[in-house]
Amino acid sequence: MNARKQLMDGLFYQNPVTVQLLGMCSTMAITTTLFNGLGMGVSVLVILTLANIIIAALRKIIPNNIRIACFIVVIAGFVTIVDLMLQAFVPALSASLGLFIPLIVVNCIILGRAESFAYKNGIGASAMDGIFQGLGYTMILVIMCVIREFLGNGTIMGGLLEIGKDGNLVFGLGTAAGIRILPEGIPALGMILPVGGFITLAVLIAAMQYILNKPKKGEKKAEEVAK
Amino acid sequence: MDWANLFTVALGAILVNNFIVAQFLGICPFMGVSKKVETASGMGLAVIFVMGLASAICWPINELILVPLGLTFMQTVTYILVIAALVQFIEMFLKKSMPSLYEALGVYLPLITTNCAVLGVVLQNTQNNYDFITSVVYGVTGGIGFLLVIVIFASIRERMEFSKCPKAFEGFPIALMAAGLVALAFMGFSGLKVFG
Numbered sequence: 573m574n575a576r577k578q579l580m581d582g583l584f585y586q587n588p589v590t591v592q593l594l595g596m597c598s599t600m601a602i603t604t605t606l607f608n609g610l611g612m613g614v615s616v617l618v619i620l621t622l623a624n625i626i627i628a629a630l631r632k633i634i635p636n637n638i639r640i641a642c643f644i645v646v647i648a649g650f651v652t653i654v655d656l657m658l659q660a661f662v663p664a665l666s667a668s669l670g671l672f673i674p675l676i677v678v679n680c681i682i683l684g685r686a687e688s689f690a691y692k693n694g695i696g697a698s699a700m701d702g703i704f705q706g707l708g709y710t711m712i713l714v715i716m717c718v719i720r721e722f723l724g725n726g727t728i729m730g731g732l733l734e735i736g737k738d739g740n741l742v743f744g745l746g747t748a749a750g751i752r753i754l755p756e757g758i759p760a761l762g763m764i765l766p767v768g769g770f771i772t773l774a775v776l777i778a779a780m781q782y783i784l785n786k787p788k789k790g791e792k793k794a795e796e797v798a799k
Numbered sequence: 800m801d802w803a804n805l806f807t808v809a810l811g812a813i814l815v816n817n818f819i820v821a822q823f824l825g826i827c828p829f830m831g832v833s834k835k836v837e838t839a840s841g842m843g844l845a846v847i848f849v850m851g852l853a854s855a856i857c858w859p860i861n862e863l864i865l866v867p868l869g870l871t872f873m874q875t876v877t878y879i880l881v882i883a884a885l886v887q888f889i890e891m892f893l894k895k896s897m898p899s900l901y902e903a904l905g906v907y908l909p910l911i912t913t914n915c916a917v918l919g920v921v922l923q924n925t926q927n928n929y930d931f932i933t934s935v936v937y938g939v940t941g942g943i944g945f946l947l948v949i950v951i952f953a954s955i956r957e958r959m960e961f962s963k964c965p966k967a968f969e970g971f972p973i974a975l976m977a978a979g980l981v982a983l984a985f986m987g988f989s990g991l992k993v994f995g
Contacts, residue, residue, distance in 0.1 A: 593830070593971060594827075596826045596827060596830065597823050597824060597825070597826045597827065597915050598823075600823050600826065601822070601823035601824075640883075640912075641880075641883055644879055644880070644883060644912075645876065645880070648875055648876040648879050648880075649876060651875055652872060652873070652875050652876055655875065656872060671919060671922055671923065671926070674874075674875040674918070674922055675824075675915045675918060675919060675922070677875055677879050677918065678879070678912075678913050678914070678915045678918050679915075680827055680913060683913060762983070765982075765986065766820055766821055766823060766979075766982040766986070767979050767980075767982045767983045767986065768979075769823065769979075770975050770976070770978045770979030770982055771975070771976060771979040773975055774968070774971075774972040774973070774975035774976045774979065775972070777971055777972045777975065778965075778967040778968045778972040779967070781967050781968075781969075781970075781972070782966075782967035785966075785967075
């Protein structure tokens, strides 16, 4: 497996969110501040990589008929580990993501990659796949967070940085209010409400389709995965 | 039994905190099986069924097994296994005893295992410390809310099929836009408060 090709696939051509259309619940639900998006992206990246490695290592032992159940147990185990670690070390993130950390179990990206990649490939390639697909997911989350936070709240870097009383940048994990760009009253609150999530993701996917379909005409788009 | 409280929970689950448009749970089946009203209503009915049953089964498992043994950290793993087993069991049971219902729901049942609304409702029941009856009511009404939104959305999508839209927006993005408008409409319910 070519690592460079895998990287480009993860970030663009086979991006889990905008091309494979997986894992949209969390993509739209938690992308309200950069802090949430980064935290969620990194959590999924870690879980995806570890689950891919274990499933690739066990792929010859897992019987074909009950493979989905086996995948879910492996994934649920790692999700529980990450959930407890976050509660212990980054309680602010755990509080603001809430239900969506345990719900990574049913995030279609992880099950989808286990089924379509890790179950068929070696450990090294699966680990790379986990990292690059996780990066692609994180990238989309960060883009959505920046757009929604800027338009909906008028700030950037919410939860990470803020301007302190003396005018310097202060780092505050989960507590910082963000750097205000637009004055109060101008931002459209709708963008950080559910409506904004749907519309931002729609525009992002449309942009991705536009870019990917431009050079090669007539190429078939990735089919919609109904999961 | 506090009827007013149950009513608030039910109304909240159907309209105010709707699983799809307010909490973003169960988006995958919502986008995946909403091309036709018929399939959408089949999926909605299956979700009501599974969400109600999952709430009813996971509550005693949590209260009688996990909490007394101090195993609450195993909740996520246990719940997802229970849901997967439940879905499989319902499928086998319906196939044997109610073939007509099985025909109607058949294809959608296996998909429900990975529906985050089902795991979501069970986890919320635990987080909010609901008692048994409230859990079941929350599960069933959550499913009803899911059915309501997916049927509305499917009828919009059926009409959209014949209308023109920019090339880049074809297919999925324009459907997401429509879903955004449904969410906007449901925001109107957010001011709804029952009994204070």
